[in-house]
Amino acid sequence: MARLILFNKPFDVLSQFTDAKSPSPRATLSDFIAVPGVYPAGRLDRDSEGLMLLTDDGRLQSRIADPRFKTAKTYLAQVEGEPDEAALEALRHGVVLNDGMTRPATARRIEDPGLWPRTPPVRFRKSVPDCWIELTIHEGRNRQVRRMTAAVGHPTLRLVRWRVGEWSLGGLAPGEWREVPA
Structure with missing residues (x-):
């Protein structure tokens, strides 16, 4: 077994x-x-x-x-800034990265998920807001979620994979x- x-x-x-x-x-x-x-x-x-x-x-x-099995992977990403609907829609349709277009993803803003504290903590800047998004992808390129959020103007500060399949x-x-x- x-x-x-x-x-x-x-x-x-x-x-x-x-x-x-x-x-x-x-x-x-x-x-x-x-x-x-x-x-x-x-x-x-x-x-x-x-x-x-x-x-x-x-x-x-x-x-x-x-x-090729397209197993869904769901991530909670704390991103810099506050993505608007256009940024989320771009993630949903797929974004162009240096290694080609990503497959469409599921993307939505979420409330702070209340995760454990990270050591070291994520840097905090009073002048730049941040928020959390939930992103589900069906591929697994190198640093893909980080590159996708950066491509829509919201670099990832913290990334937690919550679900696989x-x-x-x-x-x-x-x-x-x-x-x-x-």
Whole structure:
């Protein structure tokens, strides 16, 4: 039977089990998860937080991570400024990035989701407002959500992946994980 682990990856943690590139060790998945034989199904950048799925089943890993399966990934993004309807509509139709047009996304402004505090905290500027948007994409290009929000004039300050397909982060604090039926 396949194993599936939901993990709330904290900020500044690599989404891999080892860090061979850095002369000074950085935090990795092995600092949190001591389950042999599981591997990430997709990645999250070091400066992003939230849901990662790990499995020991290669077919399940492919179904989750391979773009051709168009698995929905929902992110909560704290962005600089206050996107108007035109900016959200651009995200919904897809935006042009340096590697081509993105697929249409679901995008809406949301109230502050009341997440855990981030360490270090997101910089705060009195003169520049910020707000939260919920963005669901069906592909997974490198730093895609950050590049999409920047393309519509609202750089991402904090990014938390909340959902991947049918699995959600609900109830997991940063650094916590739980095994669920695959």
